[in-house]
Amino acid sequence: MKRTLILSAGHNPRAKGAQVGDTSEYSLNCRVVMELTDSLRKLGVNPVVVDSSMSLTERIAWINSNYPEAICIEFHHNVFNKKAEGTEVFFKAGDKIGFDLGKKLLSLVASKLSLKNRGMKLASQSARGSLAWVSRLSHGLLWEVCFMDNPEDITRGVGFPETLAQCLSPEFT
Numbered sequence: 001m002k003r004t005l006i007l008s009a010g011h012n013p014r015a016k017g018a019q020v021g022d023t024s025e026y027s028l029n030c031r032v033v034m035e036l037t038d039s040l041r042k043l044g045v046n047p048v049v050v051d052s053s054m055s056l057t058e059r060i061a062w063i064n065s066n067y068p069e070a071i072c073i074e075f076h077h078n079v080f081n082k083k084a085e086g087t088e089v090f091f092k093a094g095d096k097i098g099f100d101l102g103k104k105l106l107s108l109v110a111s112k113l114s115l116k117n118r119g120m121k122l123a124s125q126s127a128r129g130s131l132a133w134v135s136r137l138s139h140g141l142l143w144e145v146c147f148m149d150n151p152e153d154i155t156r157g158v159g160f161p162e163t164l165a166q167c168l169s170p171e172f173t
Helices: 025-042 056-066 096-113 151-172
Strands: 005-009 071-078 087-091 117-122 139-147
Touching (some): 005 025, 025 071, 087 096, 096 117, 096 151, 139 151
Parallel strands (some): 005 071, 087 117
Antiparallel strands (some): 087 139
16 A cells, blocks of 8 residues: 655745755745655656645644655755755654655665765754654654755755656655
């Protein structure tokens, strides 16, 4: 049985995340989800897209009420020192389904886009020490696409949505 795929753009209009020049992390996250959704639909996959105006708490409650066993991927972009690079996925300890899917997708996408694979990381390894998206969902993955303050990394990440769609579609069709 195929699971439901849920996509979420990290942050929201009231809390836009990191800012580099005129570009907010939230706007990049929304673009990733929009382009990924379009690409997946062309490949026959119909993901559920979370309303990005909801708070994180509201998103998690909505998913747990409506799709408790779904694969849930939220997208973010890192910022550090304009030199850091790569893509990484955070997962919950004990979530073999999320870990196996995330590891497979991360490896494929990093390779195809020439992004440094920073690996699969436990939510407890995040800068915050925990991630609600990951810890409060059955199969929540938080994907840091690339470093938005590194011009080379952000350029490599341009093809991320289409590449991820090609890698994800066999898992959900």
